[in-house]
Amino acid sequence: MQLTVEITNKQILRIALPIALSILVPNINFITNNIFLGHLSEEALAVAGITGVYYLVFGVMGFGLSNGLQALMSRRAGENKAGEIGLLFFQAVRIALAFAIAGIFITWFIAPFILKYSLHSKQDMQMAVGFLRIRIWGLPFLYIYQLRNALLISINKSKYLIIGALAETLANVFFDYAFIFGHFGFPELGFNGAAYASIIAEFTGLVTIFGVIHFKGIGKSINLFKNKKLHLNSIKLILHQSAPIVLQSAISVGSWEFFYILIEHHGTQALAISNIMRNLFGIFGCFAWSFASASNSMVSNIIGQKLENHVKELIYKISKLGLIFSIGIAILINLFTRFFLSAYGQNDGFINAAIPVARIISFALVLQSVSSIWLNAVLGTGNSRRNLITEIIAIVLYCLYVYTALEHFNLSITIGWMSEWLYWIAIFIPSYWYIQSNKWMGKKI
Numbered sequence: 001m002q003l004t005v006e007i008t009n010k011q012i013l014r015i016a017l018p019i020a021l022s023i024l025v026p027n028i029n030f031i032t033n034n035i036f037l038g039h040l041s042e043e044a045l046a047v048a049g050i051t052g053v054y055y056l057v058f059g060v061m062g063f064g065l066s067n068g069l070q071a072l073m074s075r076r077a078g079e080n081k082a083g084e085i086g087l088l089f090f091q092a093v094r095i096a097l098a099f100a101i102a103g104i105f106i107t108w109f110i111a112p113f114i115l116k117y118s119l120h121s122k123q124d125m126q127m128a129v130g131f132l133r134i135r136i137w138g139l140p141f142l143y144i145y146q147l148r149n150a151l152l153i154s155i156n157k158s159k160y161l162i163i164g165a166l167a168e169t170l171a172n173v174f175f176d177y178a179f180i181f182g183h184f185g186f187p188e189l190g191f192n193g194a195a196y197a198s199i200i201a202e203f204t205g206l207v208t209i210f211g212v213i214h215f216k217g218i219g220k221s222i223n224l225f226k227n228k229k230l231h232l233n234s235i236k237l238i239l240h241q242s243a244p245i246v247l248q249s250a251i252s253v254g255s256w257e258f259f260y261i262l263i264e265h266h267g268t269q270a271l272a273i274s275n276i277m278r279n280l281f282g283i284f285g286c287f288a289w290s291f292a293s294a295s296n297s298m299v300s301n302i303i304g305q306k307l308e309n310h311v312k313e314l315i316y317k318i319s320k321l322g323l324i325f326s327i328g329i330a331i332l333i334n335l336f337t338r339f340f341l342s343a344y345g346q347n348d349g350f351i352n353a354a355i356p357v358a359r360i361i362s363f364a365l366v367l368q369s370v371s372s373i374w375l376n377a378v379l380g381t382g383n384s385r386r387n388l389i390t391e392i393i394a395i396v397l398y399c400l401y402v403y404t405a406l407e408h409f410n411l412s413i414t415i416g417w418m419s420e421w422l423y424w425i426a427i428f429i430p431s432y433w434y435i436q437s438n439k440w441m442g443k444k445i
Contacts, residue, residue, distance in 0.1 A: 003077035003155060005301045007314045012294055012321055015158050020290035022149060022161035027282040032173050033194040034279055036180045038272075038344040044191045045344065046268045047127045049275030050119070053257045054111070054128070055135055058103040060249035062143040065096060066150040067249075067296060068242025071380055073154035074297040075445055078304020082155075086219075087227035089151050091234040095242075096143035107136040118261050131195050138199035145206045148213070153297050155222060160212050168205030175200050241445060244388035245379065255395045262406040263413060270413045273354045276344055277361050277417060284329045284365055291322035292372035299380025300445075308441050315377045315435065319370055326369035330362040356414045364420035371428035378431050381440035387431075394426035 037044040175197035182188025
């Protein structure tokens with residue numbers, strides 16, 4: 001098995017495009033939920049914004065763990081140490097399951113009190129709590145699913161990500177339709193039906209891709225199922241690399257929950273519009289995140305090959321490709337804004353109010369494409385603490401802006417969403433400076 005990567009556009013696209021599709025599919029699942037819920041009621045669509053961001057807080061913690069693990073496994077791949085990859089993977093599974101148990105506990109016993117005092121509407125609070133107490137049981141499946149993605153990306157087998165993602169999508173669409181509206185003999189569960197559908201879909205995707213790993217012989221080639229014993233040194237290494245990214249990710253999305261709480265103070269329509277904007281950000285931002293993930297993995301792999309002098313060349317190549325994709329997407333959003341928004345079954349007044357916000361989002365996606373690549377390049381060098389510092393600076397600026405704009409001056413949500421511009425610029429500047437400084441050279445992980 002070829003574990004090392006080359007610095008070519010073809011290699012970048014071969015890694016990034018399957019990642020984009022694998023990220024796209026869960027976002028299609030989320031949008032499917034919201035389209036069905038939009039046809040259920042505007043209130044259901046609005047509350048889905050709160051519950052979606054809440055679950056995303058825990059989801060990105062798993063994403064942070066898998067990102068740190070990916071950097072480590074990619075470094076071992078670059079060093080041609082295949083035997084250590086499986087060992088790292090199983091220790092990460094132990095950590096992920098511990099995270100999942102903590103997330104379930106927090107959601108059942110702590111989150112209801114937070115939401116009670118954060119949301120103005122008692123009915124919204126009750127709907128959100130009921131939904132989350134079901135949805136959170138999918139967290140163990142999600143975390144292991146994310147670790148599996150990191151494994152396949154780090155060993156240059158990202159093409160197999162698509163199979164599990166497609167299985168997850170088909171399951172989600174079927175059970176969404178069945179549970180929300182009570183079709184095919186299933187009970188009509190309404191808003192909570194989307195929670196049950198999502199859990200079943202995550203489990204389906206997880207089982208499918210582990211089946212692929214088994215039947216393709218990937219597990220044997222990297223000793224995936226050989227080193228299952230507890231290995232404390234590996235756990236410490238994973239936590240050392242991943243803990244700053246987990247914290248960084250939680251802070252980032254936690255600030256988005258803060259943003260949505262402020263949006264809720266502007267009314268149901270504003271919250272529903274912002275939920276749709278997050279849908280657009282998720283589905284169209286998948287290309288930015290795929291190139292960012294490729295940046296993390298390839299930078300670490302190249303350093304493992306002792307080709308540090310070619311790291312900047314690689315990042316510029318990835319940035320160029322990411323920018324081309326993001327500009328194309330921004331043009332599509334601006335040309336077909338009304339078409340995208342009409343899918344949610346809302347009236348013309350709703351769509352007209354959402355169009356200016358969508359235009360703000362389109363430019364934010366361009367900024368995100370470049371900034372996320374450089375941020376993840378820093379992660380690939382092994383300095384995850386630097387990423388945490390960058391994130392904290394960006395989040396402080398972000399939160400100050402959204403509070404001042406939305407709460408203090410009570411400005412429109414269009415102005416509020418401009419916070420994304422500030423955030424991604426604040427992410428780019430220190431990340432770019434760090435790579436250019438060469439302070440990362442010689443760092444071992």
